[in-house]
Amino acid sequence: xxxxxxxxxxxxxxxxxxxxxxxxxxxxxxxxxxxxxxxxxxxxxxxxxxxxxxxxxxxxxxxxxxxxxxxxxxxxxxxxxxxxxxxxxxxxxxxxxxxxxxxxxxxxxxxxxxxxxxxxxxxxxxxxxxxxxxxxxxxxxxxxxxxxxxxxxxxxxxxxxxxxxxxxxxxxxxxxxxxxxxx
Numbered sequence: 001x002x003x004x005x006x007x008x009x010x011x012x013x014x015x016x017x018x019x020x021x022x023x024x025x026x027x028x029x030x031x032x033x034x035x036x037x038x039x040x041x042x043x044x045x046x047x048x049x050x051x052x053x054x055x056x057x058x059x060x061x062x063x064x065x066x067x068x069x070x071x072x073x074x075x076x077x078x079x080x081x082x083x084x085x086x087x088x089x090x091x092x093x094x095x096x097x098x099x100x101x102x103x104x105x106x107x108x109x110x111x112x113x114x115x116x117x118x119x120x121x122x123x124x125x126x127x128x129x130x131x132x133x134x135x136x137x138x139x140x141x142x143x144x145x146x147x148x149x150x151x152x153x154x155x156x157x158x159x160x161x162x163x164x165x166x167x168x169x170x171x172x173x174x175x176x177x178x179x180x181x182x183x
Contacts, residue, residue: 003117004068008114023139023183024148028053030177039063039161049136053178057119057134066126068162078152095159096125112176114140144180 031044032146042059071093076084115121119134157177 005006024144025181025183026139026141026144027179027181028055028139028176029152029179031055031174033057033172033174035059035173036169036171037062038041039065039169042172044174049153052138055134055137055176058131058139059133060131061122061129063129064126065161067096068168069127070160070168071095071098071127072156072158072160074156076154076156077149078154084154114143139178141180148180150181152177 028046029117031046033042033044037068040061042061045056047054047056059062072091073088073093074086074090075088077087079085115134115137116123120132120135121134122128122132155178157172157174159172160168161171
C-alpha cells in the first residue's frame with residue numbers, strides 16, 4: 001500500500017514539474033508608439049520572422065537631454081477581452097541613475113541589456129540628438145520565469161523629460177500587446 005501511495009505521489013510531483021517546464025510561446029500582437037515630435041520621432045513595425053514576432057523601430061532624438069529623464073513602466077494582464085488590470089507598476093524611475101535604484105534597477109537593466117543587442121538605443125545620460133534603430137527585436141521566451149501566467153499582456157512605457165523647471169513633459173509612450181501561452 002505504501003508503495004502505491006509513494007508511486008501516486010511521485011506521479012503527481014512529476015506531472016506538476018512537467019507542466020512547469022513547458023516552454024512558452026510569446027506572440028507580439030500590436031506595437032504602438034506615440035511621441036512629441038519636437039523631441040523624438042519613432043516608428044515601429046511588427047512582423048513575423050521564422051515563426052517569431054519581431055519589432056523594428058527607427059527614430060530620431062531631436063534635442064539633447066542632459067539629465068532629468070524619468071521612465072514609467074506598466075505591465076498589465078487582460079482580465080476581460082480588451083480590459084487590462086495592473087500587474088506591475090514602476091513609476092518615476094530616474095533613467096539617468098536607474099542602476100543605483102536597487103528595487104527596479106534589475107528589471108530595467110534586463111530589458112536594456114536585451115534591447116541593446118538589437119540596435120543603438122541611447123542607454124545612458126546624457127542623450128544626444130541623433131538617429132537610433134532597433135532591428136529584429138524579440139522578447140526571449142527563455143528569459144520568462146517558469147511561473148509566468150498564460151495571458152495577454154499590455155506593456156506600456158513612458159518617457160518624461162524636464163520642461164519649465166521641475167515640470168515633466170511626456171515625449172514618448174509605447175504600448176505593446178503580447179500573448180504568452182505554454183506550448
